[in-house]
Amino acid sequence: MSSTEEALRAEQGTLQEMARRHLWMNFTRLSAYADHEIPVIVRGEGCYVYDEHGKRYLDGLSALYCVNIGHGRADIAQAGADQAAELGFFTNWSYAHPPSIRLAARIAELAPGDLNRVFFTSGGSEAVESAIKLARQYFKLAGKPNKTKLIAREVAYHGSSLGALSATGITSLREPFEPLTPGGCHVPNTNAYRMAAGASEADFAEAISRRIEFEGPDTVAAVILEPVQNAGGCFTPPEGYFQRVREICDEHDVLLISDEVICAWGRLGEWFGSHRYGYQPDIITTAKGLTSAYAPMGALIASDRLAEPFLQGANSFTHGFTFAGHPVCAAIAMANLDAFEHEGILEHVRANEDAFRAMLDSLRDIPIVGDVRGAGYFHAIELVKDQDTKASFDQAESETLLRGFLSGELFRRGLICRADDRGDPVIQLCPPLIAGPEQFAEIEAVLRPVLTEAGERMRGPLAA
Ligand SMILES: Cc1ncc(COP(=O)(O)O)c(C=O)c1O
Numbered sequence: 001m002s003s004t005e006e007a008l009r010a011e012q013g014t015l016q017e018m019a020r021r022h023l024w025m026n027f028t029r030l031s032a033y034a035d036h037e038i039p040v041i042v043r044g045e046g047c048y049v050y051d052e053h054g055k056r057y058l059d060g061l062s063a064l065y066c067v068n069i070g071h072g073r074a075d076i077a078q079a080g081a082d083q084a085a086e087l088g089f090f091t092n093w094s095y096a097h098p099p100s101i102r103l104a105a106r107i108a109e110l111a112p113g114d115l116n117r118v119f120f121t122s123g124g125s126e127a128v129e130s131a132i133k134l135a136r137q138y139f140k141l142a143g144k145p146n147k148t149k150l151i152a153r154e155v156a157y158h159g160s161s162l163g164a165l166s167a168t169g170i171t172s173l174r175e176p177f178e179p180l181t182p183g184g185c186h187v188p189n190t191n192a193y194r195m196a197a198g199a200s201e202a203d204f205a206e207a208i209s210r211r212i213e214f215e216g217p218d219t220v221a222a223v224i225l226e227p228v229q230n231a232g233g234c235f236t237p238p239e240g241y242f243q244r245v246r247e248i249c250d251e252h253d254v255l256l257i258s259d260e261v262i263c264a265w266g267r268l269g270e271w272f273g274s275h276r277y278g279y280q281p282d283i284i285t286t287a288k289g290l291t292s293a294y295a296p297m298g299a300l301i302a303s304d305r306l307a308e309p310f311l312q313g314a315n316s317f318t319h320g321f322t323f324a325g326h327p328v329c330a331a332i333a334m335a336n337l338d339a340f341e342h343e344g345i346l347e348h349v350r351a352n353e354d355a356f357r358a359m360l361d362s363l364r365d366i367p368i369v370g371d372v373r374g375a376g377y378f379h380a381i382e383l384v385k386d387q388d389t390k391a392s393f394d395q396a397e398s399e400t401l402l403r404g405f406l407s408g409e410l411f412r413r414g415l416i417c418r419a420d421d422r423g424d425p426v427i428q429l430c431p432p433l434i435a436g437p438e439q440f441a442e443i444e445a446v447l448r449p450v451l452t453e454a455g456e457r458m459r460g461p462l463a464a
Contacts, residue, residue, distance in 0.1 A: 012052050015040055032403075039411065044071025047432050047439050049416070058442050060417040060429050065230070065262045065378075066288035069339050070432040076294045079335030080328045092120065092325035100325030103333050107301060110271045110337075113280045117307040119300040119317070120325035124261035124287035125159030127298035128224070131257050131283045132163045132181075133319050134302060135221040141309040144253070147221040148182075151211055151254075153189040155232040155423045158224060158259055167224050170231060170422050183221075187211045190235045193371040193382060194390065194424070201238035209248045217252035222283075224257040227273025232423030233380030234373050242279035255282040255306070261298070265289030266340060266433045268376035269349040276375065282306055292336045295329035345433050349377055352436055359440040360429070363447060368455035377433055380426040381451075385458065392424045397458065401425060406454055415446040427451075 001009070019038045024030070040052040047070055049059050062068060069076065083099060090097050104118035119134075121127045132150060139147035150167055152158060158167035165174060166184030174180060187207040195201070212220050223245065229235040249256045258281035263273030267289060270276045274284065283306065287298030310317050323329075340346065353376050360372045360379055370384030370392075383401065385391040393401055402419040406427070410417060418428040427447070431439060 012040075015052065046070045046072065047435050055414070057411070057414050057416050058431075058439060058446075060415050060431050060439075060443055062289075062430050062432050063293055064288075065267070065430045066293035068265050068267065068289035068433045069292040069336055069345065070434045073292075073294070073339065076292065076332055076335045076339065080295055080332045083328050083331030087327050089323075089326060089328070091322065093320055093322075097325075097327050099327040099330035099334065103325075103330040106334065106337060107299060111284060111301050112272060112274050114304045115281070115284060115301045116304050117302045119302065120330075121287070121298035121300065121321055122296050122323045122326075122329075123298045124259075124285065125161040125164045126321055127261065127285035127287055127300050128159045128164040128167060128257075128259060129161050130300045130319060131224070131259075131285050132167065132222070134283065134300065134306065134317060135255050135257070137317060137319075138255070138306055138309065139221055141315060144218065146219050147253075149185055149215055149220045150183055151185045151187060151208060151215075151220060151223045153225060153229060154186045155189055156226060156229050156259075157231040157422070159261075172422070185211055185215060185220075189229050189232060190237050190241060191232060191423075192235075192238060193373065201241070202244075204238060205241050205244035205248065208245055209251075212248065212252050212254060217254070220252065220254050222255040222257050223249055224259050224285075226259045226261075227263040227268065227277055228375050228378055230262055230378075230428075231420070233371075233382055233420070233426030233428060234375075234378055236373060236375050237277055242274070242277045246279050249282075257281060257283045257285060260284050260286045261288055262378065262430070265292075266345050266349055266376075267378050267430070269346055269353055271346070290336070291329055291333045294336065295326070295332040296323075297326065297329040297333055343434075348436075349433050352440075353377060355437055356431075356435075356440055359444050362444070363451060366448065366451045366455060368451055368458065374429075377435065378430050380428045381447075383425045383427065383451075383454070393421075393458070395421075398425045401454060401458055405457060406450065409450050409453070410446060413446045413450065415443060417443075 041049045042052050043050045047059055048056050050056050092100055107118050108116040119130055121130055136148050152167040152169055154169045156169045158164050163181045166181040169186045190204045192201060208223055258274045260273050264286045268276045274281050282303050284301040291297045309315055363369050368383050369381055370387055370390055371382040374380055398421040402421055402425055406419040420426050420428055
């Protein structure tokens with residue numbers, strides 16, 4: 001071994017040791033790494049990332065649904081560096097600066113209808129948290145102080161801070177922290193694959209209407225929905241769903257919050273998911289792809305109607321975060337959106353999404369593939385025991401399937417995607433928006449043998 005190789009090995013060993021000893025990874029079973037390496041990703045380029053050993057992976061998850069423009073863009077990094085040299089930081093508490101002003105105006109221009117007022121945050125949970133607080137304070141100013149409750153959907157993920165967690169509909173994430181902020185109510189999501197016998201897709205929206213009536217319309221502030229629900233595996237809305245939800249919200253003076261932390265910025269082939277499905281929210285919450293994750297940034301985009309009472313007299317939205325509108329993040333977001341426009345990213349997604357979907361649909365002949373669903377560059381494959389009966393795996397089987405085999409094997413073969421059982425077990429794919437047929441073929445070349453083997457294992461003696 002040369003001395004350079006030796007030094008590299010020593011550095012890798014040290015990184016592993018330090019990570020094991022000091023790094024508290026998010027939503028991670030730290031014990032899972034007791035007997036094997038923590039994956040350490042050191043570099044990215046386009047649709048690919050590289051680990052500390054130099055092994056290349058296709059990033060089929062855009063890191064965590066966020067590196068929309070792809071990895072390794074020196075121009076976007078440079079925009080941040082230039083801004084840091086000019087004005088590294090100043091606050092948006094009573095002050096403004098050109099990067100956040102320009103970005104707010106640009107977002108308002110792109111957002112649907114009269115969503116013209118942009119409140120920045122550092123990420124998605126903060127955006128959702130801010131939307132919940134805005135809805136509550138808005139109704140207090142409007143003389144309806146009892147309107148505080150929030151209706152969200154089962155299995156949906158809306159963030160991890162305590163307020164956002166009250167919207168999140170995943171029991172295992174809520175339970176350890178109860179009691180949560182009061183007022184979070186949940187209704188069924190748009191899981192058409194597992195719709196009860198005799199039910200119809202129209203019932204999905206009516207469930208929201210019934211819940212508002214059950215709670216008492218005078219107590220409900222807002223409904224929060226993702227255009228395509230991530231957790232549970234990319235549940236798309238049935239035809240007319242959002243139009244009906246909009247009517248229901250108007251009927252009861254309830255705000256419609258479109259949580260587009262994932263579904264904006266080209267993920268569904270449009271600037272916003274609400275463009276794709278043709279509805280007008282009162283608030284959009286967003287983050288992730290706004291900067292393609294070259295810097296942490298989120299935003300709440302509110303309608304003129306909602307902002308109006310806050311423009312009067314001594315009123316103010318008594319809420320904020322130090323780093324909201326951070327100039328470096330805002331400059332990076334601007335460079336990211338420039339790249340989207342110059343490189344025709346939305347058009348690229350629209351031109352290629354059918355090919356992406358066709359590749360995933362072609363896997364339906366593998367017995368473990370139950371359903372393929374999603375939109376744009378955001379899809380899931382639901383895994384089942386039996387395609388005909390749609391029988392799902394129980395918790396122990398799902399543990400064996402996902403953590404005992406799939407996650408590790410997909411990664412070992414160089415594909416980063418998400419094997420998730422927050423609802424029924426799914427594999428999720430959400431590649432950078434620059435991906436095309438070459439990457440789709442690579443994804444298929446890994447998924448086909450791995451899913452085939454997964455099915456065989458779950459039918460065989462290893463299933464236990
Ligand atoms: C729809 C949705 N809302 C909120 C969040 C929370 O965002 P963050 O992790 O940036 O706080 C997420 C994160 O994935 C999300 O997907």
